[in-house]
Amino acid sequence: MTGKLGLLILSLTLCLCTGCAVNPITGEEELMFISENQDIEIGQKYAPEIEKQLGGKIDNPSLQNYIDSVGQRIARISHKPNWEFHFTAVEHKMVNAVALPGGHVFVTKGMLEKLTTEAQLAALLAHEIVHITARHSSAAISREMGLSFVLFGLSAAAGANIPQDAARAAALALQLIGLKYSREQERMADVAGLDYMVVAGYNPYGAVELMQMLEDQDKVRPVEFLSSHPSPENRIISLNARIQTRYADSEGLRIGKNAYRSAVLDHLPN
Ligand SMILES: [Zn+2]
Secondary structure: OHHHHHHHHHHHHHHHHOOEEEOOOOOOEEEOOOOHHHHHHHHHHHHHHHHHHOOOEOOOHHHHHHHHHHHHHHHOOOOOOOOOOEEEEEOOOOOOEEEEOOOEEEEEHHHHHHOOOHHHHHHHHHHHHHHHHOOHHHHHHHHHHHHHHHHHHHHHHHOOOOHHHHHHHHHHHHHHHOOOOOHHHHHHHHHHHHHHHHHOOEOOHHHHHHHHHHHHHHHHOOOHHHHOOOOHHHHHHHHHHHHHHHOOOOOOOEOOHHHHHHHOHHHOOO
16 A cells, blocks of 8 residues: 555656656657656556557567567667667557557557568658657657556556456556557657658658558558558658658668568568
């Protein structure tokens, strides 16, 4: 009991200190009830549950290492190079990717099957990394799930061995998977994600190809990834415009078609 009360008081103290946070990408102050330490706590507590809800980890260490190495390469040049990032491929068939506060990124098998190059994977991971470094998911939790999640959700998940707590943890994990970002946050994730991938050495047209693939897929069947994202047409136009003004000379930057095929596609039997 005293432990829980202690956590509550600690959380309240942290919240009072961190009601506002400066966004590292825009430099603007924004309302934030979650501290960076709580980001990490949320990530650690919910990553296993989210992994489970997304069908579990794909059982292939070399594929996992490859996904993680591409992600780490981008994370190291991001605005938070010292944060601990984790990139995990999960079995879910839906075309989706999920970013969790504290540095956890999940990519579904459904998504991996539709990509054809390492640069496209880099574009996807860079976009998700921005959602984490700009703390969009933390802001969305503050907005959609509220302060009560921060105060009580974490301690509830810690006791997930009790059946009703396990059910609650699963429900909270599903809520985290379904967090919605604003149009402005998506625009920022596209723009800063493009910059991240180029600085990490990837050909920026991978981002345009990714968006085109998502748009095509969405016509066949609604793409889960796009349900929280604005329609792709305008995003393709603005991505192309930014590439032409800033990265016109993308010669020599990595595309990695063969690498992606042998590291990922060859290991995903249809
Ligand atoms: Zn996004």
